[in-house]
Amino acid sequence: MQVYLPIAEVSVNAFLLFGLGGIVGLLSGLFGVGGGFLITPLLFFIGIPPVVAVATGANQVVASSVSAVLAHLKRKTVDLRMGTVLLAGGIMGSALGIWVFNILSRQGQIDVVVQLSYVIFLGLIGALMFQESLRTLRRSRAGPVAPIKRHQHLWVHNLPFKVKFRTSGLYISVIPPLMVGLLVGVLAAIMGVGGGFIMVPAMIYLLGMPTKVVIGTSLFQIIFVTGFTTFMHAATNNSVDLMLALFLIIGGVVGAQIGSQFAARLKAEQLRILLALLVLGVCLKLALDLLIEPSELYSARPVGRF
Amino acid sequence: MRWLVLLPLLFLPHPGVTEEVVAGLSQNSISITANFDGSDLLIYGAVKREEPIPQNSLLDVIITVEGPSEPVVVRRKSRSMGIWINTSGVEIDRAPSFYAVATSRPLADILSQTEDLRRRISTRQMIRSVGAPTEITDSAAFTEALIRLRERDALYVLKENTVELKADTLFSTDFDLPADLIEGDYRTRIFLLRDKKLVASEETSIDVRKVGLERWLFDLSRQQPVIYGLLAIVLALVAGWAASAAFRLIRN
Numbered sequence: 001m002q003v004y005l006p007i008a009e010v011s012v013n014a015f016l017l018f019g020l021g022g023i024v025g026l027l028s029g030l031f032g033v034g035g036g037f038l039i040t041p042l043l044f045f046i047g048i049p050p051v052v053a054v055a056t057g058a059n060q061v062v063a064s065s066v067s068a069v070l071a072h073l074k075r076k077t078v079d080l081r082m083g084t085v086l087l088a089g090g091i092m093g094s095a096l097g098i099w100v101f102n103i104l105s106r107q108g109q110i111d112v113v114v115q116l117s118y119v120i121f122l123g124l125i126g127a128l129m130f131q132e133s134l135r136t137l138r139r140s141r142a143g144p145v146a147p148i149k150r151h152q153h154l155w156v157h158n159l160p161f162k163v164k165f166r167t168s169g170l171y172i173s174v175i176p177p178l179m180v181g182l183l184v185g186v187l188a189a190i191m192g193v194g195g196g197f198i199m200v201p202a203m204i205y206l207l208g209m210p211t212k213v214v215i216g217t218s219l220f221q222i223i224f225v226t227g228f229t230t231f232m233h234a235a236t237n238n239s240v241d242l243m244l245a246l247f248l249i250i251g252g253v254v255g256a257q258i259g260s261q262f263a264a265r266l267k268a269e270q271l272r273i274l275l276a277l278l279v280l281g282v283c284l285k286l287a288l289d290l291l292i293e294p295s296e297l298y299s300a301r302p303v304g305r306f
Numbered sequence: 307m308r309w310l311v312l313l314p315l316l317f318l319p320h321p322g323v324t325e326e327v328v329a330g331l332s333q334n335s336i337s338i339t340a341n342f343d344g345s346d347l348l349i350y351g352a353v354k355r356e357e358p359i360p361q362n363s364l365l366d367v368i369i370t371v372e373g374p375s376e377p378v379v380v381r382r383k384s385r386s387m388g389i390w391i392n393t394s395g396v397e398i399d400r401a402p403s404f405y406a407v408a409t410s411r412p413l414a415d416i417l418s419q420t421e422d423l424r425r426r427i428s429t430r431q432m433i434r435s436v437g438a439p440t441e442i443t444d445s446a447a448f449t450e451a452l453i454r455l456r457e458r459d460a461l462y463v464l465k466e467n468t469v470e471l472k473a474d475t476l477f478s479t480d481f482d483l484p485a486d487l488i489e490g491d492y493r494t495r496i497f498l499l500r501d502k503k504l505v506a507s508e509e510t511s512i513d514v515r516k517v518g519l520e521r522w523l524f525d526l527s528r529q530q531p532v533i534y535g536l537l538a539i540v541l542a543l544v545a546g547w548a549a550s551a552a553f554r555l556i557r558n
Contacts, residue, residue: 002485004342006520007527011342011485059538066546067553108381112391227539234535238527242538243340243519249542253549257556290389297384298451299392302403303377 021251029259072216093185373404
């Protein structure tokens with residue numbers, strides 16, 4: 001069954017879209033990430049114009065994050081105050097990102113910037129995660145060791161404007177969370193992702209938040225940032241394809257449920273290694289596209305269409 | 307006053323033979339619906355003449371279908387700092403979004419270059435590229451690349467020997483319009499040729515339009531981008547909430 005996408009102006013197989021949404025949903029259910037970092041490159045591969053892929057990818061992340069954050073709110077693992085500060089930075093970052101995106105888009109360099117950001121961030125995060133999970137796997141085999149020291153005093157604790165974040169049990173300056181939010185917002189707009197895969201390590205290692213509130217808080221602010229990004233893309237360059245979003249979302253929510261069922265049966269370290277390998281795989285594919293001489297050097301894009 | 311009626315005949319490109327095209331299309335309009343999967347287009351017609359069929363030359367037919375023209379930017383990658391990125395680009399002033407040519411015999415055998423230049427029949431003639439930036443010396447390569455790319459995507463098609471011609475009078479051909487059509491007026495042209503020269507031609511157009519949901523979404527995204535953006539978010543929120551609610555129901 002073919003479906004004609006009104007904004008992208010291409011015709012795609014509906015089951016392929018369900019499948020893509022489903023696979024990404026499955027992964028987000030398994031690993032607790034929004035899945036935006038996968039859906040956008042996958043949409044590139046099936047021929048959706050990059051501009052539409054980025055904007056619509058952000059819309060899909062809204063849906064999967066809402067579904068996940070509701071569960072976290074119930075378990076009270078969302079630091080709303082920290083989320084709000086991250087959000088304030090995120091909105092500023094997103095506006096900045098959209099502005100950069102539109103400039104690069106006009107100069108014909110958007111594809112390479114999006115690809116490069118993916119290669120750099122996926123490579124970095126994937127390598128870190130792989131190393132970390134290998135270490136935990138080895139440690140768990142070697143038997144219990146002394147717990148890691150909490151509340152280390154880093155440079156971030158010496159900045160002004162300190163605020164109490166009760167749920168996280170932190171008393172730190174609002175500047176670092178604002179900066180983290182800003183960076184993630186910029187990336188969300190340019191890469192069409194929620195930024196969870198950058199936000200989560202930043203919250204743990206930079207802000208020193210306890211792991212149990214990290215995922216929920218990250219998802220909470222991702223909803224707003226990706227929602228704002230979707231809205232800005234729709235309002236400034238009309239590039240959100242609702243038909244495409246609908247198929248991805250339906251596939252995604254079904255996949256997410258199946259994924260979370262599976263997740264309960266697998267070990268956390270094994271999951272982390274799997275996710276790290278997946279992230280590195282996507283990164284490698286994108287990197288090869290940039291490094292190997294393409295068989296077709298030319299590309300054509302109509303002016304005024306995507 | 308009879309000569310006045312005959313006067314236009316003097317200006318026909320091939321005097322002596324008065325042949326005209328009478329043509330029909332299997333459809334005058336194409337609707338792009340949500341499950342639009344491309345379309346078949348049958349173009350048929352007859353040669354109308356008052357005199358017997360001329361025996362000293364062969365009759366040939368060329369039929370073209372042409373999508374709306376638009377400017378296109380063609381970019382070329384080259385290696386820069388170790389990676390392949392777009393480094394040069396040419397804006398082509400006008401290129402049809404879709405162009406198909408069907409002929410009764412190989413194009414080169416039935417169409418002279420002068421006639422091609424005058425009538426713009428071959429794909430190459432349909433693409434107009436006037437000013438390339440001064441630093442680009444090989445702007446023709448960009449036009450060639452555009453044709454190559456669109457031929458690969460079956461947006462530019464040359465189907466030689468596919469116009470069926472019966473008794474030098476009846477002709478017909480089939481076009482497969484791809485699923486990736488854009489909206490607009492699609493011009494169809496029929497050319498009759500003898501000795502590589504034009505004898506008669508006929509032009510009609512097909513209206514290709516998005517309808518229903520496709521139309522509504524497209525118009526909304528352009529005319530009310532704010533409402534459209536809000537709708538996108540609401541859709542995502544509702545879907546996310548519904549999924550979690552359904553999940554809870556299943557588990558309980």
